[in-house]
Amino acid sequence: MADGLGEAMNGLLGMGWLGWAASLAAGFAVGLVFFLSMKLQVEYVVEKRGPTWLLPAAMYARLVLVAVVLVLVALLVRAQGWQAKLPAMMLAGVAGTMLARIVVARMVRRKGREEGDQDADG
Numbered sequence: 001m002a003d004g005l006g007e008a009m010n011g012l013l014g015m016g017w018l019g020w021a022a023s024l025a026a027g028f029a030v031g032l033v034f035f036l037s038m039k040l041q042v043e044y045v046v047e048k049r050g051p052t053w054l055l056p057a058a059m060y061a062r063l064v065l066v067a068v069v070l071v072l073v074a075l076l077v078r079a080q081g082w083q084a085k086l087p088a089m090m091l092a093g094v095a096g097t098m099l100a101r102i103v104v105a106r107m108v109r110r111k112g113r114e115e116g117d118q119d120a121d122g
Contacts, residue, residue, distance in 0.1 A: 027097045040058070
């Protein structure tokens, strides 16, 4: 029985279900902020709804966000001794980020359809 549990933990790369869920949620949250900032950047700058300085500011803000996340992961992993779990944490985080990208893409597509319907009605 204990041997089966050890195999299951190795199958999950030693993180367990809770670790995978937490990494997935963290990746989703970071990805959501990252991709929503891109959406807002397009709305306010490209569609001439805001100041032109917002374009580089939003771009640098996203770079800072990614840098902060990477530095925090590096510091926490080293301090907690989680080096063996780092690949699994990053894999789950990237999966969460991609889920956030899908959510934002669907929001943008839905908004585009709604605007297209209003143009056709008008």
